[in-house]
Amino acid sequence: MLLSQASNIGKLTDGAFMAITAICVALFLTINIIMLYFAVKYRRSRHPQSADIDGSVLLELAWTVIPAALVVFMFYLGLKGYAIRKDAPGDALAVNVRGQMWSWIFQYANGKESSALALPLNRAVKFNLTSGDVIHSFFIPAFGIKGDVVPGRQNTLWAVPIEKGSFDVFCTEYCGAGHSIMLSKAVVMDEKDFEEWYGAR
Amino acid sequence: MDNAGEAVYYRNKVRGRAGVRQWIFSTDHKRIGVLYLVSVLAMFSSGVVLGVLMRLELLTPGPTLMGPQTYNSMFTLHGVIMLFLFIIPAAPGVFGNFFLPILIGANDVAFPRLNLLSWWFYMAGAAIAVASILIGAGPPDTGWTFYAPYSLFTGQDVSLALFAVFVLGLSSVLTGINFIVTVHNMRAPGMGWFRMPLFVWSIYATAWIQALATPVVGTTFLLVIAERFFGIGVFDPAKGGDPILYQHLFWIYSHPAVYIMILPAMGIITEIIPVFARKTVFGYRAIAYSSLAIAGVGSLVWGHHMFVSGYSYTAGVLFSFFTFLVAIPSAVKVFNWIATLHKGSIVFSTPMLYAFCFIFLFSIGGLTGLMLGALSMNVVLHGTYFVVGHFHYVKFGGAGFAFFAGLHYWFPKMSGRLYSRMRANIALFLLFAGFNMLYFPMFILGIEGMPRRYFDALPQYHFWQAVSIAGSWVLAAGIILMLANLVHALFRGEKAPENPWAGATLEWTIPSPPAHENFVKIPEIRRGPYDYR
Amino acid sequence: MGKTGVRDDARGAAARLGMWLFIATEAFFFLAPLLLYAAYRYRYAYDFRAAGGELNLFTGAANTAVLLTSSLTMALAVNAGQRGDKRLTAVLLAATIILGSVFLVIKYFEWTAKISHGIYPNSETFSGRARGEVIFWGLYFFITGLHGLHVFIGVCLLTVMLFMRLANASGGRYPARLENCGLYWHAVDVIWIYIFPFFYLMG
Numbered sequence A: 001m002l003l004s005q006a007s008n009i010g011k012l013t014d015g016a017f018m019a020i021t022a023i024c025v026a027l028f029l030t031i032n033i034i035m036l037y038f039a040v041k042y043r044r045s046r047h048p049q050s051a052d053i054d055g056s057v058l059l060e061l062a063w064t065v066i067p068a069a070l071v072v073f074m075f076y077l078g079l080k081g082y083a084i085r086k087d088a089p090g091d092a093l094a095v096n097v098r099g100q101m102w103s104w105i106f107q108y109a110n111g112k113e114s115s116a117l118a119l120p121l122n123r124a125v126k127f128n129l130t131s132g133d134v135i136h137s138f139f140i141p142a143f144g145i146k147g148d149v150v151p152g153r154q155n156t157l158w159a160v161p162i163e164k165g166s167f168d169v170f171c172t173e174y175c176g177a178g179h180s181i182m183l184s185k186a187v188v189m190d191e192k193d194f195e196e197w198y199g200a201r
Numbered sequence B: 001m002d003n004a005g006e007a008v009y010y011r012n013k014v015r016g017r018a019g020v021r022q023w024i025f026s027t028d029h030k031r032i033g034v035l036y037l038v039s040v041l042a043m044f045s046s047g048v049v050l051g052v053l054m055r056l057e058l059l060t061p062g063p064t065l066m067g068p069q070t071y072n073s074m075f076t077l078h079g080v081i082m083l084f085l086f087i088i089p090a091a092p093g094v095f096g097n098f099f100l101p102i103l104i105g106a107n108d109v110a111f112p113r114l115n116l117l118s119w120w121f122y123m124a125g126a127a128i129a130v131a132s133i134l135i136g137a138g139p140p141d142t143g144w145t146f147y148a149p150y151s152l153f154t155g156q157d158v159s160l161a162l163f164a165v166f167v168l169g170l171s172s173v174l175t176g177i178n179f180i181v182t183v184h185n186m187r188a189p190g191m192g193w194f195r196m197p198l199f200v201w202s203i204y205a206t207a208w209i210q211a212l213a214t215p216v217v218g219t220t221f222l223l224v225i226a227e228r229f230f231g232i233g234v235f236d237p238a239k240g241g242d243p244i245l246y247q248h249l250f251w252i253y254s255h256p257a258v259y260i261m262i263l264p265a266m267g268i269i270t271e272i273i274p275v276f277a278r279k280t281v282f283g284y285r286a287i288a289y290s291s292l293a294i295a296g297v298g299s300l301v302w303g304h305h306m307f308v309s310g311y312s313y314t315a316g317v318l319f320s321f322f323t324f325l326v327a328i329p330s331a332v333k334v335f336n337w338i339a340t341l342h343k344g345s346i347v348f349s350t351p352m353l354y355a356f357c358f359i360f361l362f363s364i365g366g367l368t369g370l371m372l373g374a375l376s377m378n379v380v381l382h383g384t385y386f387v388v389g390h391f392h393y394v395k396f397g398g399a400g401f402a403f404f405a406g407l408h409y410w411f412p413k414m415s416g417r418l419y420s421r422m423r424a425n426i427a428l429f430l431l432f433a434g435f436n437m438l439y440f441p442m443f444i445l446g447i448e449g450m451p452r453r454y455f456d457a458l459p460q461y462h463f464w465q466a467v468s469i470a471g472s473w474v475l476a477a478g479i480i481l482m483l484a485n486l487v488h489a490l491f492r493g494e495k496a497p498e499n500p501w502a503g504a505t506l507e508w509t510i511p512s513p514p515a516h517e518n519f520v521k522i523p524e525i526r527r528g529p530y531d532y533r
Numbered sequence C: 001m002g003k004t005g006v007r008d009d010a011r012g013a014a015a016r017l018g019m020w021l022f023i024a025t026e027a028f029f030f031l032a033p034l035l036l037y038a039a040y041r042y043r044y045a046y047d048f049r050a051a052g053g054e055l056n057l058f059t060g061a062a063n064t065a066v067l068l069t070s071s072l073t074m075a076l077a078v079n080a081g082q083r084g085d086k087r088l089t090a091v092l093l094a095a096t097i098i099l100g101s102v103f104l105v106i107k108y109f110e111w112t113a114k115i116s117h118g119i120y121p122n123s124e125t126f127s128g129r130a131r132g133e134v135i136f137w138g139l140y141f142f143i144t145g146l147h148g149l150h151v152f153i154g155v156c157l158l159t160v161m162l163f164m165r166l167a168n169a170s171g172g173r174y175p176a177r178l179e180n181c182g183l184y185w186h187a188v189d190v191i192w193i194y195i196f197p198f199f200y201l202m203g
C-alpha cells in the first residue's frame, strides 16, 4: 500500500504501516461513531433532561491505560522496521550519493559517476550520503528509504532492491529554487546487466 | 442582577479621545482582545490568499502562476503568517485577553499596560514581517523552519523575517507572564484552583510554555542573524558548526509551540460542550491535569521532527517513545468530551457543530500524528505531503476550528449582537467539506511519495492535487461566508441577551457586551464552573 | 496605611511574581547558546581549551569582582529604599551604576584587544585556525555580547531609578520597583557567574 514494495526494507515497513493504520482507523471510527451516536440519542427533543454525572475514576483509568497499551504497541511496531536500517551488511555494494544544488551524483567504487542510480537486483546496496552545500534529503519512495544529506557529516542508508524497474528519486529536504527539480531515477537491473553497465567506464 | 446597572459598555466611545486612538492606546483587556481579533483575522485572511494561490500553482505542470522562487517565498510567508501571526497569538490574544479576567472574576489582567505593550510588540513584529517582503533583497525563501545552512547562504532577506519572529516572541513571552500572574493573583474570592473554568486552566498551561519555550527560539534566531552578519560559525558546516544542532534548538521551541496552539483550542472546546449538552463537564480534574501533562511531556518530543537527520539510533527511539506518550493525555481529553455528551440534553447550535467538527478533524490530525511518530513509517512519510496534511488537520482543523468555534460562541458577548445561525451553519458546512477535500488527498499524495515544498508535481500526482485544489476554493468560500456573516451581524445583528446559550460560567452573568469594569461588584464564587442545576 | 497600602501590597506581590517569571525566561534565553557551548566543547575539547587559554584570566576575574560588588551595592540600595533612607539610596544606586559601567568598559577593552589581534569571526587571520577555536570565539562574542547588552539595559534602568529618586520619589510603589530592578540586576550577575568559568576558567 505504501508503494514501497521494491526493497526488503520497504516490505518490512509496509507490514507496520498496515497494522498501525488499521489501529488508527479503528480508533478514529470508535471516537467518531460514539460521538455521533450520543449526539443523536441525547438530542434535546428526545432527551430534554440531562443526567447529573460529573466523572468516573474507573473510566478515567480505563481510557488512560488502554490507549497507553495501544500506543506502546504501535511504538513497538514502528521500532522493528527502524532497527534494521542501522547496519548494512558488510558485503553491500557501496554507492556515494552526493547531493548538491540541485542534482544528484552517484559515485561507485570504481570511480564511475552517474546522474542516474543504477542498481543490481537482489544485492544489498549501501548509500553514503554527503553534501557540498546545504541539507538535502535522499528519498526513494519505492524502496521505503530516506536519509538527510547533511554537509559536514556522512549519513548512511542501505536496502536490497527486490524488483526490477525504474523508480523515482526525490529530494525531500527543502534546498532552494531547484528543490522540486532535484530528481533522479533508480534503475534496478539484473546482476548481469548491471555488471555490464558498471564495467563500461 | 446588580451587575446589569447603568454600566458603560466597554465598546462605548470614551470621552476626550478620538477614533482609533481610544482603542489602540486602551489598556482595557477587552479592547486589547478585540485589537488582537482584528489583527489576527487580517493576518489569517492574507495567509489564506497565499495558500489558495499556492494551491493554484500546482494545477498545471510547469509554472502556472509563478516560478519556483516566488512559490518558495509564498510558502515561507504563508507558514510564518499562519503560525506566528495567526494561530499562536489567536486564542490567547483574543479569548485569553477578553475572557480570562472575566472567567476568574477579575477586573483586568495583572499588568494592563504590559498587556497593551504586548499587542504593540505584536504589531511591530507584523510590520517588520511585511517590511521583510518589501525591502532588502526580496522575501525570505527558507520555509518557516529557517533551517541552517540554507538560511545562512540564501541571497534573500532572511534576517529581517527572523527579527520579526523575535519581536513576536517577545510579545508572546510578555503575554504568558501576564496571564500566569493574573491566574495566581487575581482570582475572585472563593475562586479556588478547581473552580476555575477549564479554559482558564488551558490558558494557564499555555502561558507557561509561552514564557519558557519562546526565549529559546528567540536566541536561536539571533544566532542565525549573527551567523549571517558576522559568520560566528556555530551552524555553518564549513566552519565546523553543526546544522543539526540548529534543528534541535529550533524544535525545542517549535514543537511545544504546537501545544501553544492546541491547548487553548482544547480549552475552548471544553467550555462549549458542557453548555450545549447542558451537563457539567465529565472528569474536570482529568482534563485539567491532562493540560499540564501535555505541556510537560510535550516539551520532550521535539526530536520527532528529525528522525531521518542522522542523529543517534537511541535518540530516535526515545523521541518516538515520548511522542506516543503525549498522545495519551490528548486522548483522555477527547474521551472526556465524548463522555460529557452521554446522557446530556444536546442542542445543535453553531458553536456545538463547530465542536463536533473539531473532534472529527482533530482526531484525524492526532491519529495521523501517531502514524508519523512510528519510526519506520516516519522514515517514509517525513517531508512529504502526508506531513502537510497532518499539520493542517491539527493546526487548522484543530486549533483553527476551535478558534472559530470560540468566535461563534463568544461573539454575542463580545459584540452584543446575534449572528444569523443559518448562514453560520452553511458557512461551517462549506468549511468542513472544503477542508476535507483540500487536505485529505494530501495524505494519499504523501503515501504515494510526493515531497512537500515542491512548486510542481510529477504526472502521477496530478489527480489528487486537482481534487485538493478544488477543495481550497470550497474552503475559501466558506471562510468568506463565515466572516461576512459575522461582520454583518456586528452592524445589523439583533441585540444579544445577557446569556443567549444558557451558559453557567461568569461571563454569562454580566451584560453583553460587558461593562468597562466587567463586574460592578467583584463576585463571590460559591460553586463549580459548570453547575447547571 | 489604609486602603491604598493594601492595594500596593497586592500589586507589589504581583510585580514580584512577574519579575521572577521574567528572570526565568531570561535563563531560558541564555539556554540555547549555552547548550551549543556544551555540545561543541564536547566535540572540540582540545580546541576549546586552547582558545580559552588566550583569554586574560585577570580581566575576567576583575570583571567578576566588579559585578559581584555591584550586586552588593544594589542589595544595600534596595534595603535603604525600603527603609526610606533617600540619600543612601541615591548614593548606593549611583555606585551600582558606576560599577556596571566599569564592567562594560573592561569588557570593551577586552573585546577590542581580541579584535585588534584578528580574533573575531570572518577575520583574515582567523580562517587558518582550528575549527573548534573558530566556534569558541563565535560563542564568546555572542554570549558575552548578549550579556553585555543585559548589563547595559540594567544600567539604563538603574539610571531611571536614580533620576526618579532625585526627583524625590520614595514612597508608594517606588520601593517595589526598586526591588524588581534589584532582582533583575542580581539575575544578570548570576548569569555572568555561569558564563565566567565556561570561558575563562575551563581553558
Ligand code: HEM
Pocket: B047, B048, B051, B052, B054, B055, B075, B076, B078, B079, B080, B082, B083, B086, B087, B142, B143, B144, B145, B388, B392, B395, B396, B400, B452, B453, B454, B455, B472, B475, B476
Ligand atoms: C485556505 C487555507 C489554507 C490553504 C489553501 C493552505 C495551503 C497550504 C499548502 C498547499 C501548503 C504546502 C506548500 C508546500 O509544501 O508546497 C501549506 C503549508 C503550510 N501551511 Fe497552510 N493552508 C491554509 C491554511 C493554513 C492555516 C490556517 C495554517 C495554520 C494555522 C497553515 C499553516 C501552514 C504551515 C505552517 C505550512 C508550512 C509552510 C512551510 O513549508 O514552511 N495553513 N499550506
Ligand SMILES: [Cu+2]
Pocket: A099, A100, A102, A135, A136, A137, A171, A172, A173, A174, A175, A179, A182
Ligand atoms: Cu535538495
